[in-house]
Structure formats: structure tokens, C-alpha cells
Amino acid sequence: ENEHFGRDLSGKDTLELILSSDLLIIDDLGAEYDTRFSAATIYNIIDTRLNRSLPVIITTNLTHIEIEERYDARIISRLGCLYDYLKFTGKDVRYLKKNNKDI
Numbered sequence: 001e002n003e004h005f006g007r008d009l010s011g012k013d014t015l016e017l018i019l020s021s022d023l024l025i026i027d028d029l030g031a032e033y034d035t036r037f038s039a040a041t042i043y044n045i046i047d048t049r050l051n052r053s054l055p056v057i058i059t060t061n062l063t064h065i066e067i068e069e070r071y072d073a074r075i076i077s078r079l080g081c082l083y084d085y086l087k088f089t090g091k092d093v094r095y096l097k098k099n100n101k102d103i
Contacts, residue, residue, distance in 0.1 A: 019048045022055075029060040030070060039072060046078045058083065 018024060024045070032038045049056050058079070060067070068076055 018045055020052070020054070024049060024054065024056045026056060026058045029058050030062040030066070034070065039075065042071070043075050043078070046075065050078060056083075 026045075029042075032042075046056065062070065064085075067079065071079075
């Protein structure tokens with residue numbers, strides 16, 4: 001939303017942008033602090049966008065098993081039933097760069 005770029009938004013305003021944007025990309029699911037609040041917020045976001053038929057792209061470094069261990073059944077249900085999983089494989093570019101290896 002260009003009209004909001006660079007402005008300080010309240011938590012409520014930010015959440016509404018997340019819930020109503022044309023496309024939401026959640027990068028690195030699982031990197032957030034593991035708290036009840038964060039789990040409830042993730043559920044709220046995914047569930048609301050599902051009910052509004054709004055798309056979400058989610059990236060994560062977690063495996064299916066790690067997702068099941070970290071999140072409760074409600075979140076897993078939404079993720080498992082509603083999204084297609086695409087697994088990307090290959091070299092870990094961050095590791096290679098850090099260790100000065102060929103990419």
C-alpha cells in the first residue's frame with residue numbers, strides 16, 4: 001500500500017493491512033518467537049485470509065514434521081488442507097557465502 005509506506009501505523013492498522021492486502025507473503029514461518037500470542041496471531045491471519053478468499057504465500061525452512069511439532073492443530077489444519085507445498089532443494093547459499101565456497 002503506497003499510501004502507507006513510510007508512515008508509522010498502529011498495531012491495529014498494520015494488522016488490518018495484513019488481513020486485507022491483495023497478496024500476503026509470510027517469509028520464514030517458524031522464525032518468529034514461539035509464544036501463544038504469535039501462534040494466535042498466525043492463526044488469525046491465516047484463518048481470516050482464508051475466509052476472505054485472499055491469497056497467502058508462505059516460505060519456511062521447517063519440514064512438515066517440524067511444522068507439526070511447533071504449531072497447534074488449528075494452524076496445521078489450515079496449512080495442510082489449503083496450501084500446496086513446493087519443496088525447493090539445492091545448496092545453502094548463505095552457508096556457502098559465509099564459508100567462501102563456490103555457489
